[in-house]
Amino acid sequence: QVQLQESGPGLVKPSETLSLTCTVSGGSISSYYWNWIRQPPGKGLEYIGYTHYNGRTNYNPSLKSRVTMSVDTSNNQLSLKLTSVTAADTAVYYCAKAMSYTIDVWGQGTTVTVSS
């Protein structure tokens, strides 16, 4: 049973880069597509994008210019970087596993606040 755990700074200053890690356990990081989703306080889910260990990535067009995702197979970790953050990027960030375009396992989420 794959389990996911997000980690990273809970507070990021405006204009800086948000960097999060997701540790994958209980399964092969090479077998699936890995997604990032975020949820602003009191609001709905927003899809950020996906990455695969073979380097294939695709991002939500609204965030594409600021997002980079990658897979570290040696440490079984995923990475999310979001540049030039503003208060609008304050959210709970989730990593999630997908099979055949279906997200079936979610991490517990990590809260990131953008504030000076």
Added chain:
Amino acid sequence: QSALTQPPSVSGSPGQSVTISCTGTSSDVGSYTRVSWFQQPPDTAPKLMIYDVSNRPSGVPDRFSGSKSGNTASLTISGLQAEDEADYYCSSYTSSDTLVFGRGTKLTVL
């Protein structure tokens, strides 16, 4: 990509049935069977309840069912129970090779 359209809220009494709609476009819901539904209780990560329009993962009660017609998918919960009270989100694969979520529906069990 625009969020899929869901009603902000629905409600029902225990034992009743409720249906939550999810309307997209021909670029997402209308063209693909990769439609999922997630349940999210407060302060909890979402949980997959329905995938590929109408399939239930192991462990999800058969009170939960899904369907699709044209650009609109639907989640029906029959025999409502107090534990079903949560936010529900739909999602769909899109022609841009991404996923898009609905805005969410708050289910209240009266």
